[in-house]
Amino acid sequence: MSKKQIKTTVNGTEHEILVDSTWTLLETLRDHLQLTGTKEGCSNGNCGACVVLVDGKTSCSCLVLAPEIDGLEVTTVEGLADHGHLSPVQDAFVENSGLQCGFCTPGFMIAATALLTENSNPSEGEIRLKLAGNLCRCTGYDKIVRSVQDAAERLSKT
Numbered sequence: 001m002s003k004k005q006i007k008t009t010v011n012g013t014e015h016e017i018l019v020d021s022t023w024t025l026l027e028t029l030r031d032h033l034q035l036t037g038t039k040e041g042c043s044n045g046n047c048g049a050c051v052v053l054v055d056g057k058t059s060c061s062c063l064v065l066a067p068e069i070d071g072l073e074v075t076t077v078e079g080l081a082d083h084g085h086l087s088p089v090q091d092a093f094v095e096n097s098g099l100q101c102g103f104c105t106p107g108f109m110i111a112a113t114a115l116l117t118e119n120s121n122p123s124e125g126e127i128r129l130k131l132a133g134n135l136c137r138c139t140g141y142d143k144i145v146r147s148v149q150d151a152a153e154r155l156s157k158t
Helices: 025-032 088-095 105-118 124-130 142-156
Strands: 003-010 013-020 051-054 057-060 073-075
Touching: 013 025, 025 051, 051 105, 057 105, 088 105, 088 142, 105 124, 105 142, 124 142
Parallel strands: 003 073
Antiparallel strands: 003 013, 051 057, 051 073
């Protein structure tokens, strides 16, 4: 196993980390930076529980090797909040019951944030299409879609 020193910014904080070449970004976030909001679901990129933003684009952190984030910026669900205040997406999920057990919620919130950055007024179909890579076993997705619609409305007023 080879080690590599990397520099990365996670949720606005710069880190220098000695990583093993086999570590995933997910493992690095959870086990080495203690950012446990990002969840491990399937470990093969099919469930969306581990989705984070890497340089502003959604990425399954279980599929990204830690050395690949050298010089890049990572945002996890913890990084969506601003100085202790939930983001409009996070607030909307809470107020619209867009979460059940909460396991898939971080990935949905990251995917919704990315969608609303690209498209401030998505249709229901566009929301469902963008969130199709995120799986939830507890709900029928309607509350999640309503949460994203509410977040879009909140963001349009800011």
